[in-house]
Amino acid sequence: MMEGKTGMSEGESTNRRRGFLKALGLAGGAAVAASTPAAAFNVNGELGDVKPAKETPEQRVAARYRETDHVKAFYRTNRY
Amino acid sequence: MARMKFLCDSDRCIECNACVTACKNEHEVPWGINRRRVITLNDGKPGERSISMACMHCTDAPCQAVCPVNCFYTTADAIVLHDKDLCIGCGYCFYACPFGAPQYPRVGNFGGRGKMDKCTYCAGGPQADNTEAEYAQYGANRIAEGKLPLCAEMCSTKALLAGDGDIIASIYKERVQVRGYGAGAWGWRTAYRETVGV
Numbered sequence: 001m002m003e004g005k006t007g008m009s010e011g012e013s014t015n016r017r018r019g020f021l022k023a024l025g026l027a028g029g030a031a032v033a034a035s036t037p038a039a040a041f042n043v044n045g046e047l048g049d050v051k052p053a054k055e056t057p058e059q060r061v062a063a064r065y066r067e068t069d070h071v072k073a074f075y076r077t078n079r080y
Numbered sequence: 081m082a083r084m085k086f087l088c089d090s091d092r093c094i095e096c097n098a099c100v101t102a103c104k105n106e107h108e109v110p111w112g113i114n115r116r117r118v119i120t121l122n123d124g125k126p127g128e129r130s131i132s133m134a135c136m137h138c139t140d141a142p143c144q145a146v147c148p149v150n151c152f153y154t155t156a157d158a159i160v161l162h163d164k165d166l167c168i169g170c171g172y173c174f175y176a177c178p179f180g181a182p183q184y185p186r187v188g189n190f191g192g193r194g195k196m197d198k199c200t201y202c203a204g205g206p207q208a209d210n211t212e213a214e215y216a217q218y219g220a221n222r223i224a225e226g227k228l229p230l231c232a233e234m235c236s237t238k239a240l241l242a243g244d245g246d247i248i249a250s251i252y253k254e255r256v257q258v259r260g261y262g263a264g265a266w267g268w269r270t271a272y273r274e275t276v277g278v
Contacts, residue, residue: 041109041217043185044195046216047216048216050212050213051212052213053208053213053214061153062155063155063157065243068226068227070227074233075251079251079254080238
């Protein structure tokens with residue numbers, strides 16, 4: 001068996017690298033699954049199995065905009 | 081009360097299409113539907129100019145005026161939204177819109193086009209905020225999260241501005257004063273019936 005600079009055999013080194021890449025791939029997949037909303041956008045406006053949650057006429061037109069720190073940062077950086 | 085507006089500084093737009101990509105990614109908008117697009121005038125000629133274009137959320141919106149089923153409504157922030165459960169896909173809004181904003185999932189005649197889709201100013205629609213139902217029908221609701229439309233937030237040259245109309249107008253005025261020239265706030269006179277004095 002050939003030994004590299006780390007003292008590991010070539011086979012061990014390959015296995016470690018593959019294990020690391022596998023773990024990285026699985027972690028990435030889990031992160032994507034966690035960040036993706038459960039319901040996918042449907043351009044036809046069909047809800048399928050998703051439960052509708054209609055707002056009242058008053059809620060529909062209520063103001064949603066808030067000047068949060070996030071929004072203030074947008075305004076500030078656009079002045080540069 | 082803040083009045084939401086879009087402003088495209090065409091002197092800064094480099095036609096990179098990041099706004100288009102950001103919009104499609106944020107809302108998972110499928111192929112064939114472009115809520116936002118970049119239009120280039122005089123392409124390849126001196127004086128070429130690009131403009132990022134979507135629903136401008138007009139004052140007294142023409143789409144709202146012609147809709148036979150009253151599916152449009154304007155929020156207190158002046159964002160023009162629509163109810164896909166009411167839309168019959170007649171296409172009147174498309175003909176009325178001066179910006180070509182309404183989009184349809186299919187090519188077809190009256191009613192056969194499917195439900196109209198357009199820019200929501202990242203404010204969702206008439207389903208409860210940030211629910212699965214809202215995402216499924218209208219996409220993400222960033223306004224309810226205390227953010228602004230992603231197209232504007234992603235713009236690398238800061239050509240596309242979104243937010244409180246008074247604030248973005250003041251930002252644009254500052255830019256014009258510093259540069260010494262400005263092509264004007266494109267579409268504002270049509271959408272907001274205002275004269276921009278810069």
